Amino acid sequence: MGSSSSSLSHIPDGQQLMGETGFSAAHLLRLHERFELLDKDSRGHLRPEDFEEIRELTENPVGGRIIGAFFPPEKETLDFPSFVRILAHFRPTGKNRSRDRTQPEPANSRTGKLKFAFKLYDQDRDGKISRDELLQVLRAMLGLQVTEEQLQSIAERAIQEADLNSDGAISFDEFKKSLEKVDIEHKMSIRFLK
Amino acid sequence: MAGLGSGTSPRLAGFVSLSLLVFVAVISASPDNVDGANETLRRPSGDSLEDSHHHPRNSTEHRKAFPVLAFNYEHVSKPFVISLWILLALLMKLGFHLIPRVSHVVPESCLLIFVGLLVGGVIKAMNQTPPVLDTKLFFLYLLPPIILDAGYFLPIRAFTENMGTILVFAVVGTLWNAFFIGGMMFAVCQIEAAQVGHVDLLSCLLFGSIISAVDPVAVLAVFEEIHINELLHILVFGESLLNDAVTVVLYHLFEEFAHEGTVTVGDALLGVVSFFVVSVGGIMVGVIFGILGAFTSRFTSHSRVIEPLFVFLYSYMAYLSAEVFHLSGIMSLIACGVIMRPYVEANISHKSYTTIKYFLKMWSSVSETLIFIFLGVSTVEGPHNWNWIFVIFTLILCLLSRVLGVVGLTFIINKFRIIKLTKKDQFIVAYGGLRGAIAFSLGFLLTDTEKKDMFLTAIITVIFFTVFVQGMTIRPLVELLAVKKKKESKASINEEIHTQFLDHLLTGIEDICGHYGHHHWKDKLNRFNKTYVKKWLIAGDRSTEPQLISFYNKMEMKEAMMLVESGSAAKLPSLASTASLQNAQQRAPPKQRAIPSISKTREQEIRKMLRANLQKTRQRLRSYSRHDLFSDPFEDNMSEIRFRKQRVQMERRVGRHTLIFKMETAVLLSLQSSEHKVYTYDESESPRDGAAPETSPDSVSLLSESSQRPGQSSRMKKRGDAEQGARAPDNQEEQQKLSRCFSDPGPKEEEEGEG
Numbered sequence: 001m002g003s004s005s006s007s008l009s010h011i012p013d014g015q016q017l018m019g020e021t022g023f024s025a026a027h028l029l030r031l032h033e034r035f036e037l038l039d040k041d042s043r044g045h046l047r048p049e050d051f052e053e054i055r056e057l058t059e060n061p062v063g064g065r066i067i068g069a070f071f072p073p074e075k076e077t078l079d080f081p082s083f084v085r086i087l088a089h090f091r092p093t094g095k096n097r098s099r100d101r102t103q104p105e106p107a108n109s110r111t112g113k114l115k116f117a118f119k120l121y122d123q124d125r126d127g128k129i130s131r132d133e134l135l136q137v138l139r140a141m142l143g144l145q146v147t148e149e150q151l152q153s154i155a156e157r158a159i160q161e162a163d164l165n166s167d168g169a170i171s172f173d174e175f176k177k178s179l180e181k182v183d184i185e186h187k188m189s190i191r192f193l194k
Numbered sequence: 195m196a197g198l199g200s201g202t203s204p205r206l207a208g209f210v211s212l213s214l215l216v217f218v219a220v221i222s223a224s225p226d227n228v229d230g231a232n233e234t235l236r237r238p239s240g241d242s243l244e245d246s247h248h249h250p251r252n253s254t255e256h257r258k259a260f261p262v263l264a265f266n267y268e269h270v271s272k273p274f275v276i277s278l279w280i281l282l283a284l285l286m287k288l289g290f291h292l293i294p295r296v297s298h299v300v301p302e303s304c305l306l307i308f309v310g311l312l313v314g315g316v317i318k319a320m321n322q323t324p325p326v327l328d329t330k331l332f333f334l335y336l337l338p339p340i341i342l343d344a345g346y347f348l349p350i351r352a353f354t355e356n357m358g359t360i361l362v363f364a365v366v367g368t369l370w371n372a373f374f375i376g377g378m379m380f381a382v383c384q385i386e387a388a389q390v391g392h393v394d395l396l397s398c399l400l401f402g403s404i405i406s407a408v409d410p411v412a413v414l415a416v417f418e419e420i421h422i423n424e425l426l427h428i429l430v431f432g433e434s435l436l437n438d439a440v441t442v443v444l445y446h447l448f449e450e451f452a453h454e455g456t457v458t459v460g461d462a463l464l465g466v467v468s469f470f471v472v473s474v475g476g477i478m479v480g481v482i483f484g485i486l487g488a489f490t491s492r493f494t495s496h497s498r499v500i501e502p503l504f505v506f507l508y509s510y511m512a513y514l515s516a517e518v519f520h521l522s523g524i525m526s527l528i529a530c531g532v533i534m535r536p537y538v539e540a541n542i543s544h545k546s547y548t549t550i551k552y553f554l555k556m557w558s559s560v561s562e563t564l565i566f567i568f569l570g571v572s573t574v575e576g577p578h579n580w581n582w583i584f585v586i587f588t589l590i591l592c593l594l595s596r597v598l599g600v601v602g603l604t605f606i607i608n609k610f611r612i613i614k615l616t617k618k619d620q621f622i623v624a625y626g627g628l629r630g631a632i633a634f635s636l637g638f639l640l641t642d643t644e645k646k647d648m649f650l651t652a653i654i655t656v657i658f659f660t661v662f663v664q665g666m667t668i669r670p671l672v673e674l675l676a677v678k679k680k681k682e683s684k685a686s687i688n689e690e691i692h693t694q695f696l697d698h699l700l701t702g703i704e705d706i707c708g709h710y711g712h713h714h715w716k717d718k719l720n721r722f723n724k725t726y727v728k729k730w731l732i733a734g735d736r737s738t739e740p741q742l743i744s745f746y747n748k749m750e751m752k753e754a755m756m757l758v759e760s761g762s763a764a765k766l767p768s769l770a771s772t773a774s775l776q777n778a779q780q781r782a783p784p785k786q787r788a789i790p791s792i793s794k795t796r797e798q799e800i801r802k803m804l805r806a807n808l809q810k811t812r813q814r815l816r817s818y819s820r821h822d823l824f825s826d827p828f829e830d831n832m833s834e835i836r837f838r839k840q841r842v843q844m845e846r847r848v849g850r851h852t853l854i855f856k857m858e859t860a861v862l863l864s865l866q867s868s869e870h871k872v873y874t875y876d877e878s879e880s881p882r883d884g885a886a887p888e889t890s891p892d893s894v895s896l897l898s899e900s901s902q903r904p905g906q907s908s909r910m911k912k913r914g915d916a917e918q919g920a921r922a923p924d925n926q927e928e929q930q931k932l933s934r935c936f937s938d939p940g941p942k943e944e945e946e947g948e949g
Contacts, residue, residue: 183613
């Protein structure tokens with residue numbers, strides 16, 4: 001695994017990316033290989049169609065949202081640093097080294113991971129998961145197997161449970177609170193990226 | 195035994211039960227010796243009817259008066275004794291909880307062993323032979339219920355997430371323990387002073403393999419009381435279950451060769467192969483029986499009563515079949531329970547599910563109690579061969595090897611884990627390595643009497659040490675080290691939704707990274723399960739029900755039942771409790787507490803009507819369908835409750851006390867309409883004029899909101915008859931679904947063909 005800095009030179013801003021995301025050089029190389037694999041036309045950047053080539057992703061109920069997370073509304077292309085930055089959310093959380101408050105929250109901390117998941121729910125980016133957004137997610141996950149009524153009831157109940165300030169939508173803090181018993185650090189980490 | 199916590203009566207009860215236990219123990223012991231005498235006594239007497247049946251010639255010999263009362267104990271002695279033992283063991287268990295101080299400090303298992311010791315001592319003092327923990331009894335009757343209970347309710351998610359760690363601990367850890375203890379004991383035996391030079395290496399290894407295994411019964415007994423966090427619990431417990439395969443292989447291997455005297459490389463290799471055969475074979479046997487059980491449960495919709503039996507019998511058969519081939523019975527049982535459960539639960543009725551749950555808990559509780567008591571009795575019985583050096587060294591080596599094993603393995607495992615095991619975790623895992631009755635029974639099975647006694651003594655000492663010392667001190671240690679406890683969490687629909695969402699998300703990310711990880715395979719398994727397996731093993735259209743829906747339904751049903759129970763349990767509190775809830779929420783001044791101007795008689799009338807209608811609807815139970823649950827409130831009791839609940843919750847926020855009446859009005863409205871009557875309640879029965887006009891639009895809007903199923907005619911019931919006609923064809927199939935859900939085998943629902 002030649003992870004010397006010479007092979008890292010393939011990757012623009014390799015060192016900076018490493019520092020920013022916490023990936024090791026070996027990981028960055030692996031991700032770069034994958035990036036180049038997905039980038040079939042060797043354009044140097046990815047487009048949504050490249051993601052749609054991944055068969056399993058199209059079968060995935062939230063596949064569309066995931067692709068959407070990589071491509072924010074303004075951008076049509078995805079370069080390698082952005083690719084890595086998003087995947088950095090899924091790095092396993094390390095030990096809590098004391099960091100000063102001034103540094104931004106690392107992407108792979110619990111809050112960082114939850115923020116990423118929250119963004120996938122909150123498509124209109126207003127900072128809240130409204131009932132409709134929740135319904136859309138449920139519809140995507142449960143498909144045609146359930147009736148509209150059931151979806152409505154589930155969504156209604158979910159909001160009732162989580163909504164503490166009774167504004168009819170789930171804010172990020174309420175989202176965090178409803179998941180406090182779930183081991184997010186474990187659940188939202190991929191070992192490959194260790 | 196009606197002691198309600200007062201000082202003297204628990205002690206009295208305890209004393210009484212103890213003396214009864216001793217009494218029965220004596221009785222049980224005596225027939226073994228006195229049977230011979232009874233035989234001779236029986237022939238000449240010919241008094242009882244039984245004897246006249248067995249010895250017909252006696253009745254002709256001399257004519258006696260017809261015996262009005264006779265005493266024939268031998269006829270029922272065996273079941274009588276067994277029942278008495280079980281009964282008194284359970285009474286002891288009851289008794290412990292009446293003595294509050296003791297049950298906090300000492301775990302139940304210790305108390306039971308102690309009782310067993312006492313009983314054994316008493317029996318011995320009377321020179322009788324106490325019943326011993328027979329190996330066959332233990333392995334065939336006492337152990338399976340406990341394992342099945344554990345396996346059926348195994349938390350699958352936690353188990354599979356930590357499977358790697360558990361396997362490493364179970365296999366490598368047990369091997370390490372066995373060889374370390376065996377080898378070091380052999381070294382110890384070489385010490386001249388011990389006078390145990392006759393124990394050869396293979397016997398030592400055999401001994402090591404017996405004593406190295408962590409015992410699931412002891413672990414369950416102790417860990418259940420300390421409520422430790424799920425990760426640690428599943429690690430220790432999973433290890434204790436999976437190490438059975440290793441134990442079986444090692445035991446048989448060394449036992450064979452202890453006779454031979456030498457082990458060749460070929461034999462060692464065969465041993466390794468045997469390990470794989472034993473474990474994988476055991477699992478496969480379990481899977482086969484699990485699938486059979488699931489398949490059978492698909493067809494039980496007409497015989498609900500025997501459903502639980504299928505679960506129990508298939509599992510037991512899995513265990514016994516595995517034991518036939520010397521495969522790992524425990525792993526077979528676990529695999530059977532795990533495989534069977536999701537499909538069986540989708541097929542069986544709610545009552546059967548409850549039955550299975552409680553029977554399993556009951557049997558495992560009885561088994562556990564009996565095991566510990568018998569352990570105590572067998573200890574007293576002996577035979578013992580106490581050898582100071584052997585025993586002390588065994589104890590020290592057990593602890594040492596456990597600690598070394600856990601620390602060493604954790605060091606390696608942590609390189610592969612996402613969530614590392616901390617030192618505290620390691621300590622608990624090491625400390626939780628309790629030995630128990632399995633070790634004892636395996637030791638009992640040994641045939642070589644010379645070393646057997648010595649081994650047994652050492653085994654019993656280790657068991658006692660782990661159960662008493664470690665069992666008693668683990669709770670304060672857990673407190674001291676501030677180990678994370680089990681979080682009591684209510685089932686939350688949010689958690690379920692988000693967890694599933696995250697599953698999909700992670701699968702997607704793994705696909706993007708091109709990494710075939712944990713989530714990828716889980717997703718593949720789920721897909722396979724959904725497309726093929728569920729179709730075969732789950733009856734009806736539940737086979738296509740997504741997991742989220744089942745979860746949601748279960749939750750709703752649970753809450754509905756709770757609300758029904760709390761609501762109909764008492765007359766007034768249903769009103770007062772919601773009132774007090776509101777008050778607690780709002781801290782409203784007392785002026786709102788007064789029940790507004792409604793006469794007592796009026797209230798009674800309302801309540802009577804309400805109850806009568808609720809009862810009727812419950813009995814009718816027609817046209818219930820899981821899919822209609824949320825869209826057809828007029829036919830569905832549960833939906834009523836849900837509405838009540840929702841209204842109550844909403845009103846907590848708004849804080850209007852009066853809404854209780856609105857709520858009940860709404861309920862009654864819908865109930866009445868379900869009987870296809872015209873609205874009459876509104877005008878005549880409303881408690882206050884002010885409330886009435888508000889009530890109807892509210893309730894109407896509420897009810898119509900959720901009944902917007904386009905395909906079905908569930909509009910507001912002013913057009914009751916039209917509804918009735920439309921619903922009739924649905925009834926037949928819905929009744930089927932209904933009967934499955936509520937499991938009332940009664941014919942009532944078919945007869946009430948109102949709609």
